[in-house]
Amino acid sequence: MxxxxxxxxxxxxxxxxxxxxxxxxxxxxKSKAALAGAFIVLFFVALALVGPLIAPEGINEQDITKxxxxxxxxxxxxxxxxxxxxxxxxxxxxxxSLWVGFFSVIxxxxxxxxxxxxxxxxxxxxxxxxxxxxxxxxAFPSILLAIAIVSVLGPSLRNALIAIAVINVPNFGRLxxxxxxxxxxxxxxxxxxxxxxxxxxxxxxxxxxxxxxxxIVQGTLAVATAILEAAALGFLGLGAQAPAxxxxxxxxxxxxxxxDAPWTMIFPGLAIMLTVLGFNLMGDGLRDALDPRMKN
Amino acid sequence: xxxxxxxxxxxxxxxxxxxxxxxxxxxxxxxFDLYEGxxxxxxxxxxxxxxxxxxxxMGLVPSPPGKITGGEILYGGRDLTKLKERxxxxxxxxxxxMIFQEPMTxxxxxxxxxxxxxxxxxxxxxxxxxxxxxxxxxxxxLVGLPRVEEIMDxxxxxxxxxxxxxxxxxxxxxxxxxxxxxxxxxTALDVTIQAQILKLMKKLNERLDTAVxxxxxxxxxxxxxxxxxIVMYAGQIVEEGPVTEIFRNPQHPYTEGLLKSVPDMRFKQxxxxxxxxxxxxxxxxRHGCRFAARCPYRFDRCTAEDPELYGTxxxxxxxxxxxxxxxxxxxxxxxxxx
Numbered sequence: 001m002x003x004x005x006x007x008x009x010x011x012x013x014x015x016x017x018x019x020x021x022x023x024x025x026x027x028x029x030k031s032k033a034a035l036a037g038a039f040i041v042l043f044f045v046a047l048a049l050v051g052p053l054i055a056p057e058g059i060n061e062q063d064i065t066k067x068x069x070x071x072x073x074x075x076x077x078x079x080x081x082x083x084x085x086x087x088x089x090x091x092x093x094x095x096x097s098l099w100v101g102f103f104s105v106i107x108x109x110x111x112x113x114x115x116x117x118x119x120x121x122x123x124x125x126x127x128x129x130x131x132x133x134x135x136x137x138x139a140f141p142s143i144l145l146a147i148a149i150v151s152v153l154g155p156s157l158r159n160a161l162i163a164i165a166v167i168n169v170p171n172f173g174r175l176x177x178x179x180x181x182x183x184x185x186x187x188x189x190x191x192x193x194x195x196x197x198x199x200x201x202x203x204x205x206x207x208x209x210x211x212x213x214x215x216i217v218q219g220t221l222a223v224a225t226a227i228l229e230a231a232a233l234g235f236l237g238l239g240a241q242a243p244a245x246x247x248x249x250x251x252x253x254x255x256x257x258x259x260d261a262p263w264t265m266i267f268p269g270l271a272i273m274l275t276v277l278g279f280n281l282m283g284d285g286l287r288d289a290l291d292p293r294m295k296n
Numbered sequence: 297x298x299x300x301x302x303x304x305x306x307x308x309x310x311x312x313x314x315x316x317x318x319x320x321x322x323x324x325x326x327x328f329d330l331y332e333g334x335x336x337x338x339x340x341x342x343x344x345x346x347x348x349x350x351x352x353x354m355g356l357v358p359s360p361p362g363k364i365t366g367g368e369i370l371y372g373g374r375d376l377t378k379l380k381e382r383x384x385x386x387x388x389x390x391x392x393x394m395i396f397q398e399p400m401t402x403x404x405x406x407x408x409x410x411x412x413x414x415x416x417x418x419x420x421x422x423x424x425x426x427x428x429x430x431x432x433x434x435x436x437x438l439v440g441l442p443r444v445e446e447i448m449d450x451x452x453x454x455x456x457x458x459x460x461x462x463x464x465x466x467x468x469x470x471x472x473x474x475x476x477x478x479x480x481x482x483t484a485l486d487v488t489i490q491a492q493i494l495k496l497m498k499k500l501n502e503r504l505d506t507a508v509x510x511x512x513x514x515x516x517x518x519x520x521x522x523x524x525x526i527v528m529y530a531g532q533i534v535e536e537g538p539v540t541e542i543f544r545n546p547q548h549p550y551t552e553g554l555l556k557s558v559p560d561m562r563f564k565q566x567x568x569x570x571x572x573x574x575x576x577x578x579x580x581x582r583h584g585c586r587f588a589a590r591c592p593y594r595f596d597r598c599t600a601e602d603p604e605l606y607g608t609x610x611x612x613x614x615x616x617x618x619x620x621x622x623x624x625x626x627x628x629x630x631x632x633x634x
Contacts (some may be wrong), residue, residue, distance in 0.1 A: 195389030195416040
């Protein structure tokens with residue numbers, strides 16, 4: 001408290017006071033790793049947005065005379081077995097991976113939060129039904145469940161996204177449920193009831209905003225795993241289909257040339273690693289900034 | 297208190313918790329009246345049913361497992377226990393308001409003081425946002441907060457405990473309720489702030505003529521603020537009377553024990569005398585006086601029969617056989633001697 005009181009006044013513009021988000025940003029800024037993570041994430045987001053403009057070649061421009069060329073000044077990341085520029089494909093791929101990562105997580109968060117809030121707030125048999133459903137889903141290894149879902153829906157990038165969203169629902173659902181259960185007991189909820197506020201309003205204006213911090217953290221980390229899962233499904237041939245430059249799919253196509261042309265595998269692999277690392281670092285930083293237990 | 301009208305009348309209230317371990321009657325048939333403009337204290341050890349009494353009046357007993365199983369709470373000609381949730385919502389905050397023990401956790405950390413202050417006004421009155429805000433600011437001024445306009449835009453974590461409790465009091469009083477229930481309002485504060493808050497509550501009580509039900513375990517708080525006091529033990533009222541009477545001449549051995557376990561600066565005491573043992577689990581004692589096991593004056597009748605509230609003086613009652621006329625002569629001397 002005292003520490004807060006001393007640093008807050010100078011850098012806050014007049015008329016604005018330190019809200020919880022501003023405070024979280026102050027905490028986030030303190031961690032160098034978190035900032036590095038945020039930088040990496042921003043870099044890939046920018047790449048996905050302007051990628052097609054800066055990529056030297058299109059994704060499907062083949063030059064059969066230049067197959068499996070080592071990195072050079074003409075092709076920075078080398079070329080693949082069909083003579084396509086790997087740098088261009090990696091840049092284009094960022095759009096696919098981030099798209100899958102963000103939207104699958106948004107899907108899981110929305111569905112998971114709704115189920116979790118209902119389970120946590122209404123309790124009793126509703127809670128039992130929803131929680132057991134989550135338990136059943138969590139009993140499967142997640143990649144196996146994703147494979148099963150894609151097999152039913154048919155292999156495509158969109159279905160891979162849906163599968164990834166579905167398998168992550170129980171994680172968010174349980175997180176929100178436990179948060180709602182603990183917030184429900186907080187005195188300000190009783191106090192809100194004490195001034196005559198109705199249940200739905202309490203749920204949406206008091207319980208929901210207060211349970212969002214861990215979801216933001218978990219969501220950031222989940223983008224990383226979703227990207228990995230999408231790559232894994234792509235690698236197995238269940239995600240993006242050729243000729244889409246999905247990073248996992250590129251790895252799968254490149255594995256026959258691992259000995260002779262390792263660059264075909266190294267660069268898509270590095271791209272996956274870097275984005276996942278970026279999201280994880282950022283997620284950890286957010287947790288430190290948002291988790292009240294981490295505050296002193 | 298004679299002459300003042302009653303604002304709240306609790307008759308034979310019974311609130312039980314239906315747990316896996318059986319039915320726990322946390323409040324077991326208590327009756328009392330609250331008069332206009334008075335401060336009535338309810339004291340007792342933890343677990344004696346004080347808080348459940350206040351939550352029952354507000355209709356906020358956590359359910360399940362809690363439930364009001366009997367009795368009535370009369371307010372303005374209506375029985376609050378029979379009101380529908382929708383009607384009860386109109387009573388809460390508007391007619392009867394409550395402040396809680398923990399000022400640190402009673403405010404939502406994500407909203408500004410101003411927005412939380414105006415919430416009750418927006419629910420219960422037709423005031424527009426701007427007018428509600430002005431009203432809220434006036435109330436904050438009334439509870440003695442400095443730089444009100446700034447505080448309206450601040451978040452709870454930026455205020456100290458004492459300031460937050462002032463905000464809570466302002467929030468509770470903003471709709472000008474007839475009754476304010478204060479559940480241990482000063483327990484979480486340090487002593488100097490405690491005194492300020494009590495003084496403030498007394499001042500507001502006189503100024504706004506709000507009846508206050510002050511729930512506390514601290515006899516010092518009662519002595520400083522209340523006109524009348526109810527002593528609760530194991531879900532029952534064991535003694536009721538004017539504060540000065542009860543402090544000078546406690547009629548129930550439990551009250552006497554409570555008074556002895558608090559340091560008294562007027563006398564040089566070697567040691568405090570604690571009451572041996574703990575409050576029994578509600579419902580554990582089915583027959584006889586609930587305090588019998590811990591009572592130094594216990595005799596055969598105490599474990600055999602249930603004592604009633606015996607009137608000892610006008611307005612002063614005690615639930616003890618020592619006060620029963622038949623036994624009085626034999627046992628009164630022992631009480632006086634100690």
